[in-house]
Every structure is written in structure tokens, then in C-alpha cells.
Amino acid sequence: MTQHLAAPTDHSSAGNLTGWWRDAVIYQVYPRSFADSNGDGMGDLEGVRSRLPYLRDLGVDAVWLSPFYASPQADAGYDVADYRAIDPMFGTLLDADAMIRDAHDLGLRIIVDVVPNHSSDQYEWFKRAIAEGPASPLRGRYHFREGKGESGELPPNDWESIFGGPAWTRVADGEWYLHLFAPEQPDLNWENPAVADEFRSILRFWLDMGVDGFRIDVAHGLVKAEGLPDLGGSDQLKLLGNDVMPFFDQDGVHEIYRSWRKILDEYPGERIAVAEAWTPTVERTANYVRPDELHQAFNFQYLGTPWDAEKLRECIDTSLAAMKPVGAPATWVLSNHDVTRHATRFANPPGGTQIRTAGDRELGLRRARAATMLMLALPGSAYVYQGEELGLPDVTDLPDEVRQDPSFFRAQGQDGFRDGCRVPIPWTTSGSSYGFGAGGSWLPQPATWSGLSVEAQTGDPDSTLELYRSALAVRRQQPGLGAGESVEWHDAPEGVLVFAREGFVCTVNTTGAGVRLPTPGRTLLASAEVTVEGDEFVLPADSTVWWAV
Template sequence: MTQHLAAPAAPATGTHTGWWRDAVIYQVYPRSFADGNGDGMGDLEGVRSRLPYLKDLGVDAVWLSPFYASPQADAGYDVADYRAIDPMFGNLLDADALIREAHALGLRVIVDLVPNHSSDQHEWFQRALREGPGSPLRERYHFRPGKGENGELPPNDWESIFGGPAWTRVEDGEWYLHLFAPEQPDFNWEHAAVRDEFRSILRFWLDMGVDGFRVDVAHGLVKAAGLPDIGAHDQLKLLGNDVMPFFDQDGVHEIYRSWRDVLAEYDGERVLVAEAWTPTVERTANYVRPDEMHQAFNFQYLGTYWDAAELRKVIDASLAAMRPVGAPTTWVLSNHDVTRHATRFANPPGLGTQLRTAGDRELGLRRARAATLLMLALPGSAYVYQGEELGLPDVTDLPDEVRQDPSFFRATGQDGFRDGCRVPIPWTVGGSSYGFGSGGSWLPQPADWAGLSVEAQTGDPGSTLELYRSALAVRREQPGLGAGDGVRWLDAPEGVLAFAREGFVCHANTTGRAVRVPVPGRMLLASDRVRTSVDGTAELPADTTVWWAV
């Protein structure tokens, strides 16, 4: 097994250009990562205590999901105060200590920013409610009179992503827009005060030392003039397939150009990352033009099943879309909003990214390991969601009474099963919460997770954790891996992806049977045992990826 190396030192000084172009970024979902005070909920103290683990894993940066002051109507994506830490996670001193310690370990820190909407408990929104129609504060959101004889109908036909109307009526008769939960009113980004406020928020956290921002719903800030009706019978099916009057409007790009100017005021190569759901990768590329953001999530890749032809198609399209704007392609397999890929690949294709069945867990893990090596071999930057390095599956049998995903409690919209990928991760073989904390865990962990814990897998050369450690070390050592904008496809049996990069070849067998391929050089790493023969060929087991140095 290849020895893994430490992360690069001194991230805050920006000692080399474009660190984000080949970075491996680890997503921490704070409430489910580590509990430092024993209350059953993960927190910043817990994250800080586990930073050495992330350094040892070999990632380059940590992305923290929201930890701001919030009523937690949507797990912190409803922010009441963008400059304060929610007490459940700690305080600003804890955030400062975490950032400083991460930098000392050679890890950069990216924080979530939620600019599309605030909490309904935000000071601005509360004042807007108190002051009533005509209040200047209402202009910072989307308040409108209703339709119908007495204003009893919503202002338009837009639907919430969580299901139901995207409008809620207040006591004085006006309606306000919320593309997500009613507790998440949308900001009006045509208003100068909103734009000024967020530039100030950026500077607050940049002054704290963060290295960048992952921008939530980056495609949603600007709405079409006049808020026109859509008219579709099933708007939710259109999402991600067409430009909507509330998503992916061209006006968002002016906002991000102004944000890029703010980042330019600071040393250390600070970055912006777009969570932008768009109809095509070509439209995603608009967010990462040279004067806008640095990265954008590649959701087309995340949604692709374990199939060679489909994977090659989306890889080619992704690289081709980013090449003209000079941005790195990003690759991701799991996050806090979708079923973990170990479970997604355990089920038949076509079931989407929210599943309610565990499927064939052995098959899912085998494919997940192979998919990880494929992802890490591609040119650009990769994202790892906490626990995927342990091979964790989704928890598909959580009792209804413990679920907290707001979309679970609505009649339509998202499937509401995101809690399954948010169960706190296991650190040790024993203990009430497998080392997550001394006070249990806010979502119940499966009884068989002891064997998937960090403690159980550390030092086991066949474990998924050690595979990740080895892969990240090889990726850093091997000159042909990391940054780049293209691959050279090689001839291969049907169902096998084969491509070359400088001094490197990757084979990924997506079929359910063993296949033979020519040995191009020295084997670096494989997701399963690969046998080579004296005739210069190698047998790849079903659902296996192998790396070669050539």
C-alpha cells in the first residue's frame, strides 16, 4: 500500500497558484461529524478535534455546511444572523480556533454561504412583518398583493422546491416568496441593501481567515422581471431541465463579478464555489468564467449511474464545457442532499438520487470504491462527503418519528429522505454513538456500524478508509494526476472506461463480469484485487477500477 503524505502547508499565504484546480475538498456536515460537548449534536469543537484525521486522510480543504445562528427549520440553511454561530455549534471563538488550527495543519477552510434566502427570524424579515405593507424592509424580500377578488390567491403559480405553493400569506394580507420552506423567505437581489449586506458578510468571514465560500442556491438569487407565471402542470419535473423564471437567470452573474472583486482585496487565493443546478454543463460554465466564481459543482456527473457509456458522455461534456472558460472541472459522488453513492449504486438505475431501499450493499460498496478511484483519476477538483471514505451506506430504515428533513413533512416536492445520508458517522468500535460523542447522536446509528468505524478500518489494507488514504496519496505523488482539462480515451472492452493522462492510465470496469485488459505499466492502486498474467494482460474483477503508472 502506498504511503500517504501530509497536506500542503501554509494555505493562507497562497504560496502556489490555483490550489483549487486540483484540490480534494472534504465536506463536513457539522451536526453529524463529531460532538465536542456531549449533547448529541455535532459542533465546531468536535470538528476541530478531528482535523488531524482529515490531514491524515490527505485532503486539501474542508468545506463546512452552515453553522450560523438559525432556528434550524432546514438544518441551518435558514440563517437568522450571518455573523454569529448558532449556540448548538459553539461561538465565534470556536470558529476562529478551528480556522487557525486547520491552517496550521495545512488545510484550507471553505464555509457555506446562503444568499438566496434568510430565516423568517432574520431581523430584516421580522421588521418587515411588524411594519406592514409599504415598509422599506419589505422591499428587501418579495412581498406582493395576492390575486383574486380579495387577494386570496398567490401572486403567481410558482411552487416550492419542498412542495406546495412558493408563497405564504401574512396577517395583513400580503404574500411573500419562498422557493424553499415558508421559514426561508427569498431575498430581493434587485435591492441595493441586499447586495451591500452580502459584500459586508463576505468581508466579515474573509477577515476571520476563511479561504472561500460554497454558495448555496447560486443559481436562484435573481428572479425574472415581473415574476411571471410558469404554467407547467408539474414544475418540479422541469427543475434542472430548463431555465426557470426563478433559477439560472442571467442577472446572477453581475452579482458574482462584484463578489470576485471583494475576494481580490485579500491575499491567499480565496475562492468561490457555485452550487448551481442548471439544465446543461454549458450553462454551469457561465458561473466560472474568469471574472466570476472559481468552481461549480458538477451535478450532471453526480446524477450519472455506474455505466461506462453514460459516464464517458458526461465526462467529455464536463471537460468540454469548462475548457473554454479556463475553469477546473469538479467531480462529486455524494453530499448532504442525496443518497450516498454506496447505496445509489446498490440499486437499479433510474431511481434517482433519493432512495428508500438499501439494495445490494455488497454490490453498492464494490461499485462505490471503483467509482471513487475513477473520480479521483479525472482532471480537476474532487469533493468527498464525510463518511464516504468509510463506505457508509444511506440509512434507509429510520423511523418516521426521528426524521427532521423539512421536505419529509410536506405532501409533495422532494422525497424527504435526506436524513439517511446525514446520520452521524462512526469513529470507534464501541460506545453509545461509536465515538461520535458522549451523549448519543441526534439521529440513530445502525447497529452494524461498528465495523465501518474509523477505528475498525484504520490499518486494514482492504478497508475503504485505507483505499481513500492511498488514493489521495498517489494522486498527490503521481505527476499525471490532479489538475488538467482533458483525457485521452483508449480502446477497451465494452463496459470498460480506459483513458490516459501524462504518465498514467486508468481502467474502470463497470460491468458485472471480469474482463481482460492489456497491462500498460506498473500498477499503482486498485479498488479490488487485480491479477496480472505473463501474457501482459490483467483480469479486472466486476466493478473494479485500477490505476497504472506508464
């Protein structure tokens, strides 16, 4: 395989290569659920490659792929057994090479996941650490400890796994190892120089393959507080994202990312890194994107904001203010592979990012379309999760016997219903899997998804797919959209947001009734039908309208 350094032709609204990520729209592909090329019911890299023209035509700038590495799949590939190999279910390194090349030929960039907080328990290091016993230097690359109690029968501390239960598992020789997630995902010890060396090598391997960046899984978790102190809390999971934890968002992570930034800067084409960092505040998130660290960080505070004008404005202002001192772009996101799709979240009363009920489908879709247009009008970069451009809801009624989310099989922890947002997407109106592949799909698709397919929505001016295509095209054409640091808020009735950017106004109604407002200019795009009556117009319930001034 010929290794290559390549950067696609730039087609961002900024019009030049510098800082392409500052206004990029990045599309997340969940490989097992995007497109299946060989009919085994599981999506693969060749399937992704075959659908790249669709993504180009949608109007995105880059594609981020969730893990496709060799893995026992204890956590859908986030338990990596070999960071330099492709899992056979997804293809080969040659398939990855071809996908990267095709993407670049189409003007798309490729971002891949890297999972540095933990490895698989089938990773060679961990297998040797277990086999060689307590004296093995390999154990120093993980967090092995003696237990508490008279004979070490109790875990070393009181930390809980994010997936539920203790964060420690005892091995046959009596020592315990730390795993903040599943027992099959032992946490790596970043105090050990060999760990840092290995990941610098892994980054270079994929950069040499031509990838344009990395999304860093659990970027906030690599460094643990010295001495691994007890938390002392009985409900740790409710504290996550609200308080500084001894295993998350420790200041030591930033030294790691400064060293990674130096590697990224060695390569042409402006390679980037994006932090999945769950932090207590947006200000803490901003630490990850200081000028000598990472380029972007997901704005999970925005993702968790309900459909409420006052709360949205507060989150937008806080996010922009936090990013300004570090010179980083704000990064907006509404859905991903770990949370309920926003078309379903907004169909229900506010209740966090994990919703188990279908709610009011019509209401949810109406709000989701409006929320997307609001997000794409904000300064900075935006992420789109596969299928949201089709208006897909979460599948809330999957039978228990088909579920594969590891936290579903544990007594506590994450909601366990993430499979609902991971159901393979529909491409055609017919077939055993609506065009996903010739052999069905690894999770069953609802019969109603025929009408939500790419084929059904293409060419329908009222469809969600065409709304996304139009919104991304307008965003590219309007000089006032994309990169920026601020918005100019205008006075508006309760429940309504009105803000201006250069030559552009965005009006958003989060209420359940139409609102009459002064007409700001010429209509560019609307998420619902708008009636303009001279100097005034009616902004429909749960809608967003873009205007050229």
C-alpha cells in the same frame, strides 16, 4: 477575538500556491453529524476542530462546512437568522476562530457556506418587514406582493416550493411573500441594493476571520425573472435541472458574482467561491466559472450519472469540454448532504439521486470504491462527503418519528429522506454513538456501523478508508493526476473505460464480470484484487485500477 488573514502552507500536487483549487480535494463536513465535543448528541465546531488531524492524515486539501450560523433550524441551518453569529448548538465565534487557526496550522483550508438566496423568517430584516407592514422599506428586501383573486386570496403566481406546496405564504395584512423553499425561508430580493450591500459585508466579515472561501447555496436562484411570470406547468418539480426556470439560473446572477470576485481577489492566499448551481446543462454551469466570476461549480450532472461506462464517458467529455473555454477546472462529486450516498445509489438500479431502498450492499460498496477511484483520476478538483471514505451507506430504515428533513413533513417536493445521508459518522467500534460523542447522536446509527468506524478500518489494507488514504496519497504523488483539461481515451470493450494522462492509465470496469485486458504498466492502486498475468490482466467486475506507465 483577533481577526486574522491567513493562508495555510500549500501542499497541493501543483506544488505552488497559484490555483490551489484547480486540483484540490475538498472534504465536506456536515457539522451536526461529524463530531460532538460536549455530549449533547449534536456535532459542533469544537468537535470538528478535534478531528482536523484525521482530515489532514486522510490527505484532503480543504474542508467545507455546511452552515453553523445562528438559526431556528427549520432547514438544518440553511435558514440563517444571523450571518455573523454561531448557533449555540455549534459553539461560538471563538470556537470558529480556533478551528480556522488550527486548520491552517495543519495545512488545511476552510470553506464556509453562505446562504444568499433566502434568510430565516427570524432574520431581523424580515421580522421588521412583517411588523412594519406593506409600506415598510424592509419589504422591498424580500418579494412581497399582493395576491390574485377578488380579495387577494390567491398567490401572486403559480410557482411551487422545492419542498412542496405553493411558493407563497400570506401574512396577516393580506400580502404574500415568496419562499422557494420552506415558509421559514423567505427569498431575498437581489434587485434591492441593500441586499447586495449586506452580503458584501458578510463576505468581508468571514474573509477577515481567515476563511479561504465560500460555498454558495442556491447560487442559481438569486435573480428572478422580471415580473415573476407564471410557469404554467402542473409538474414544476420534474422540470428542475432540465429547463430554464423563471426563478433559477437567470443571467442576472452573474453580475452579482463578478462583484463578489472582486472582493475575493482583494484578499491574500487565493480565496475562492464555489457555486451550488443546478442548471439544465454543463454549458450553463460553465457560465458561473468564467474568469471574472466564481472559481468552481459543482458538477451535478456527473453526480447523477449512473454506473454505466458509456454514460460516464459522455458526461466526462461534456464536462471537460464545457470548462475548457472558460479556463475553469472541472469539479467532480459523488455524494453530499442532499442526495443518497453513492454506496447506496449504486446498490440499486439507476433511479436518480434519491433512493429509498438499501439495495445490494456488497454491489453498492464495490461500485462506490471503483467510482471514487475514477473520480479522483479525472482532471480537476474533487469533493468528498464525510463518511464516504468509510463506505457508509444511506440509512434507509430510519423511523419516521426521528426524521428532521423539513420536506419529509410536506405532502410533495423533495424526497424528504435526506436524513439517511446525514446520520452521524462512527469513529470507534464501541460506545453509545461509536465515538461521535458521549451522549448518543441526534439521529440513530445502525448497529452494523461499528465495523465501518474509523477505528475498525484503520490499518486494514482492504478497507475503504485505507483505499481513500492511498488514493489521495497517490494522487498527490503522480504528476499526471490533479489539474488538467483532458484525458486520452483508449479503445476498450463495452462497459470498460480506459484513459491515459501523463505517465498514468486508469482502467474501469462497470460490468458485472471480469474483463481481460493488456497490462498498461505497473499497478499503483486497485479497488479490488487484480490478477496480472504477464502482458495481460483481469480487470474485476465493478472495479478501477490505476497504473504507472
